[in-house]
Amino acid sequence: MAAKTVLTGTHFMNGDYACCEGAIAAGCRFFGGYPITPATEVAERMSSRLPDIGGIYIQMEDELASMAAVLGASWGGMKAMTSTSGPGFSLMMENIGLGICTETPCVVCNVQRAGPSTGLPTLVGQGDMMQARWGSHGHYEIIAVAPSSPQEMFDFTIRAFNLSEQYRLPVMIMADEVVGHMTEKVVIPPEDSIELVPRRRPAVPPEKFRPFKPDPDGVAPMASFGDGYRVHITGLTHDQRGYPVMDAIAQEDMVNRIVGKIRNNLDDIIRYETADMDDAEIAVVAYGIAARSARRAVREAREKGLRAGLLKLNTVWPFPEKLIRELAGNVHAMIMPEINYGQMVLELERCAAGRCTVRLVPHAGGSIHSPKTVLNAIETALKEA
Amino acid sequence: MKYWRTPLDLHTIQVSKGKVVIIEERCKGCQLCIQYCPRDVLEMSKAFNPKGYHYPEVVNESQCVNCHFCEVLCPDFAIFSVEATEKQ
Amino acid sequence: MGAKRGRKPALRHPQDDLLRTDRIPHIWCSGCGIGTVFSCVLSAIKKSGHPLDDVAMVSGIGCTGRMAGYVKLDSYHTTHGRAIPFATGLRLARPQGKILVCSGDGDLLAIGGNHFIHAARRNIDITVVCVNNFNYGMTGGQLAPSTPFNARTTTSPIGCPEEPFNFCHMAAASGAVYVARWTALHIRRLTDSISEALQKRGFSFVEVLSPCPTSFGRRNKMGKGLDIVKYYHDKSVIRNNIDPKEATLDFSTNLVVGKFVDIERPTFLDNYQLINKRELPAWPASTDKGAGKKAAGLV
Numbered sequence: 151m152a153a154k155t156v157l158t159g160t161h162f163m164n165g166d167y168a169c170c171e172g173a174i175a176a177g178c179r180f181f182g183g184y185p186i187t188p189a190t191e192v193a194e195r196m197s198s199r200l201p202d203i204g205g206i207y208i209q210m211e212d213e214l215a216s217m218a219a220v221l222g223a224s225w226g227g228m229k230a231m232t233s234t235s236g237p238g239f240s241l242m243m244e245n246i247g248l249g250i251c252t253e254t255p256c257v258v259c260n261v262q263r264a265g266p267s268t269g270l271p272t273l274v275g276q277g278d279m280m281q282a283r284w285g286s287h288g289h290y291e292i293i294a295v296a297p298s299s300p301q302e303m304f305d306f307t308i309r310a311f312n313l314s315e316q317y318r319l320p321v322m323i324m325a326d327e328v329v330g331h332m333t334e335k336v337v338i339p340p341e342d343s344i345e346l347v348p349r350r351r352p353a354v355p356p357e358k359f360r361p362f363k364p365d366p367d368g369v370a371p372m373a374s375f376g377d378g379y380r381v382h383i384t385g386l387t388h389d390q391r392g393y394p395v396m397d398a399i400a401q402e403d404m405v406n407r408i409v410g411k412i413r414n415n416l417d418d419i420i421r422y423e424t425a426d427m428d429d430a431e432i433a434v435v436a437y438g439i440a441a442r443s444a445r446r447a448v449r450e451a452r453e454k455g456l457r458a459g460l461l462k463l464n465t466v467w468p469f470p471e472k473l474i475r476e477l478a479g480n481v482h483a484m485i486m487p488e489i490n491y492g493q494m495v496l497e498l499e500r501c502a503a504g505r506c507t508v509r510l511v512p513h514a515g516g517s518i519h520s521p522k523t524v525l526n527a528i529e530t531a532l533k534e535a
Numbered sequence: 536m537k538y539w540r541t542p543l544d545l546h547t548i549q550v551s552k553g554k555v556v557i558i559e560e561r562c563k564g565c566q567l568c569i570q571y572c573p574r575d576v577l578e579m580s581k582a583f584n585p586k587g588y589h590y591p592e593v594v595n596e597s598q599c600v601n602c603h604f605c606e607v608l609c610p611d612f613a614i615f616s617v618e619a620t621e622k623q
Numbered sequence: 624m625g626a627k628r629g630r631k632p633a634l635r636h637p638q639d640d641l642l643r644t645d646r647i648p649h650i651w652c653s654g655c656g657i658g659t660v661f662s663c664v665l666s667a668i669k670k671s672g673h674p675l676d677d678v679a680m681v682s683g684i685g686c687t688g689r690m691a692g693y694v695k696l697d698s699y700h701t702t703h704g705r706a707i708p709f710a711t712g713l714r715l716a717r718p719q720g721k722i723l724v725c726s727g728d729g730d731l732l733a734i735g736g737n738h739f740i741h742a743a744r745r746n747i748d749i750t751v752v753c754v755n756n757f758n759y760g761m762t763g764g765q766l767a768p769s770t771p772f773n774a775r776t777t778t779s780p781i782g783c784p785e786e787p788f789n790f791c792h793m794a795a796a797s798g799a800v801y802v803a804r805w806t807a808l809h810i811r812r813l814t815d816s817i818s819e820a821l822q823k824r825g826f827s828f829v830e831v832l833s834p835c836p837t838s839f840g841r842r843n844k845m846g847k848g849l850d851i852v853k854y855y856h857d858k859s860v861i862r863n864n865i866d867p868k869e870a871t872l873d874f875s876t877n878l879v880v881g882k883f884v885d886i887e888r889p890t891f892l893d894n895y896q897l898i899n900k901r902e903l904p905a906w907p908a909s910t911d912k913g914a915g916k917k918a919a920g921l922v
Contacts, residue, residue, distance in 0.1 A: 180712065182711075182712060201899035202899070206715045208715060211737050211741040214708070215705070215741070218702070218705040218711075218712065218738075219712035219715075221701075221709055222681075222708070222710060222714075222716070223713065223715060223716040226712060227716055228716040244702050245702055248705075375677075375679050375697045376717050378676040380696050380698075382643070384691070384699075384700035385700060385702055560648065563653035564653055566849050570853075588653065604810070606637065607662055607814070609662065610651065612639070612647060612662065613648075615634075617634060
């Protein structure tokens with residue numbers, strides 16, 4: 151009995167495993183990785199699942215090699231991913247940049263732990279958010295999703311693969327140690343109900359094909375190794391033929407393409423959820439595990455008759471600027487709990503542009519916010535309103 | 536060609552004859568082909584190519600035996616030899 | 624660049640069908656050996672008879688790194704030192720393809736050294752052609768892991784204070800199944816070696832000593848590219864099948880070239896497929912003659 155790719159049914163599964171199952175359900179057949187707490191379980195499950203479904207698990211010698219192998223496998227025609235945590239994420243930055251410049255679809259899961267440096271390997275952190283956005287060199291756009299539960303680790307990994315194929319770039323899953331290591335109910339739907347974005351193939355013969363000539367949505371079809379298109383792919387600035395061109399005109403054209411395909415499709419990419427927001431005076435904006443503490447605090451605030459609501463960011467990059475600008479006009483204050491000393495809150499402040507107060511509920515890492523501290527922040531913000 | 540002894544079949548075998556083609560604009564004047572042509576067919580010409588390099592020119596075409604050594608040695612794909620057909 | 628001015632030659636250069644002729648003339652300096660090695664690589668690819676749509680070239684950063692940009696195949700110009708792991712991913716995703724990694728001494732053995740030894744250890748089925756010009760040419764001629772002791776470079780202006788290591792010995796020690804070294808003037812032998820390497824199943828390595836007149840040659844007063852490649856060739860001695868440890872590059876005595884390793888070993892994919900059949904006895908019982916080799920009929 152051939153191993154099933156989609157384990158339809160209800161499971162009691164930890165977040166890392168759910169990420170692996172989501173990837174496999176999304177069609178991922180290559181995993182190049184390196185062990186690192188708290189992301190190793192993704193690799194471990196991949197190493198047992200992939201061989202039975204015609205996939206390849208390879209443990210590389212370091213994270214540089216892991217990211218390079220993922221890019222190579224993607225150009226070899228496979229959907230590919232890696233998973234890591236802070237230290238590995240730092241090592242992957244250059245090749246993530248190669249993936250962005252060569253527009254290579256793949257997924258990088260970062261199960262964040264407390265940093266900096268070795269930090270608290272087994273304990274939670276959310277301090278890699280700005281690194282996810284600007285970690286590689288040069289100017290570019292990226293897409294990052296932030297799951298808050300094992301169920302979302304499954305669902306958001308599928309979405310990450312779909313976004314990576316749709317927009318042809320590495321997509322990051324900004325998870326964290328708690329979401330990765332907690333075990334909860336995970337419902338895996340039937341295979342045919344999972345919508346997958348296939349790789350966009352060239353529609354013209356080789357002699358007419360230009361590997362970086364975009365379709366109307368700004369994304370170019372992709373010819374993989376062996377398709378007979380004999381494309382040249384380079385990290386150098388390149389024109390639509392993929393040929394290196396060392397001048398500012400080609401640079402502008404390329405950067406516009408890389409940035410534009412994201413910025414011109416924000417509504418399709420950005421996803422968020424709200425709870426109790428209709429009449430909210432105070433909006434708690436949160437992502438990842440912090441959104442769980444925030445949800446509890448909002449519920450407790452409502453029980454005390456305080457008009458607080460929750461805005462949960464499912465995609466963190468690109469940041470939902472339009473949404474926050476509108477929200478800033480309707481609430482007294484926005485409160486953001488995050489397990490760092492202020493990263494996404496900077497984006498919140500930038501978009502609020504002074505039209506409402508913005509409060510960070512910081513946390514150095516090592517544990518999650520207690521709902522109490524978030525509730526206190528809500529009460530203080532209401533007193534000040 | 537300097538033989539240290541005359542091959543017994545020198546008169547019977549038919550030595551192949553080659554014609555050298557030079558793509559001047561690709562040449563970078565490294566002179567490898569001139570140095571290593573076993574038949575000294577080539578010499579540096581006084582002329583310049585668009586990049587300002589001197590390039591080889593064929594000085595005794597009859598000597599070329601179509602061994603292709605210049606062709607495989609050239610770092611710039613600027614020279615190759617073909618079978619010299621009789622009517623040329 | 625590359626626009627054809629003047630008389631268009633009546634005939635096409637035989638290598639043109641594998642070249643992106645709209646990008647020729649290429650970037651490499653007059654007298655540099657990379658073009659010659661590139662010509663040998665193209666001849667070997669054609670000789671291999673492998674369908675050209677299924678041959679890929681991966682290269683890293685540096686002068687040789689630009690080779691992928693000129694070949695009319697699926698070609699990938701990756702980040703510095705990461706050509707081999709990229710090629711590993713490419714190979715495992717498409718096992719039927721033929722993959723060449725062409726890069727320089729610095730790219731493959733300095734920044735990429737860790738990936739080099741592990742790809743050889745795993746016996747990933749790729750052919751690595753290392754153009755060794757004894758320095759980092761692209762950035763102007765700095766010392767590299769190949770730079771001879773006391774040789775001058777822009778970062779060892781008095782003399783290189785380091786001993787280079789023997790790439791062939793490194794490759795063999797790491798598990799490569801084919802290891803050879805030639806100079807850029809051993810055209811026929813180099814082409815044959817690359818052809819043999821392309822036929823090998825597993826990690827094959829061909830090192831080519833190549834003149835770098837602009838950087839390394841000028842700093843050490845070695846003359847033009849012509850003189851340098853002649854110097855390397857004259858100094859070389861062919862000693863096939865000796866222990867790679869003995870295949871030293873000693874400029875005071877001689878530069879040992881030849882084919883040093885040509886063995887059979889199961890590739891990563893062979894072992895991966897074997898293991899996942901789940902038929903092997905559990906370790907350690909399965910270690911009598913190396914289950915992998917036995918299963919591959921190599922014992």
